[in-house]
Structure formats: C-alpha cells, structure tokens
Amino acid sequence: MGKLSTIASMSRYDQMQYYRTRRKDAYAQMQSLSSQASSLVSVKIAQSQGMGNLAAKIAYQRGVSKTA
Numbered sequence: 001m002g003k004l005s006t007i008a009s010m011s012r013y014d015q016m017q018y019y020r021t022r023r024k025d026a027y028a029q030m031q032s033l034s035s036q037a038s039s040l041v042s043v044k045i046a047q048s049q050g051m052g053n054l055a056a057k058i059a060y061q062r063g064v065s066k067t068a
Contacts, residue, residue: 007015 010018026027
C-alpha cells in the first residue's frame with residue numbers, strides 16, 4: 001500500500017512518466033513471452049510432424065512386410 005501512496009504523492013507529470021515506463025516494461029516483457037511461446041509452438045509442430053512421419057513409416061513397413 002505504501003507504493004500507491006508514493007505514486008499518489010507524485011505530480012501528474014511524474015505519475016504519467018511512471019505509468020508510461022511501467023507500460024513500456026510490461027510491453028517488452030509481453031513481447032519476450034510471445035517470442036518464447038512462438039518458439040515453443042514451432043518446436044512442438046516439428047515434433048508432431050516427426051511423430052506423424054514416423055507413424056506413417058511404420059505403417060508403410062508393416063504393409064510392405066505383409067505383402068512380401
């Protein structure tokens with residue numbers, strides 16, 4: 001609660017600057033988290049494609065071995 005009273009005692013200009021800085025920092029953190037999430041999604045998509053390729057290869061080999 002001490003933080004709010006400190007902010008309330010600031011001039012309007014200082015409050016504006018304070019909140020502007022806070023928004024800028026929050027936006028930078030959001031961009032960082034968004035980038036990390038996008039990277040994780042890319043890895044998971046590649047992993048699932050690899051598993052699909054592996055499953056298709058196994059199914060193909062089973063089909064080939066039954067006909068041989």
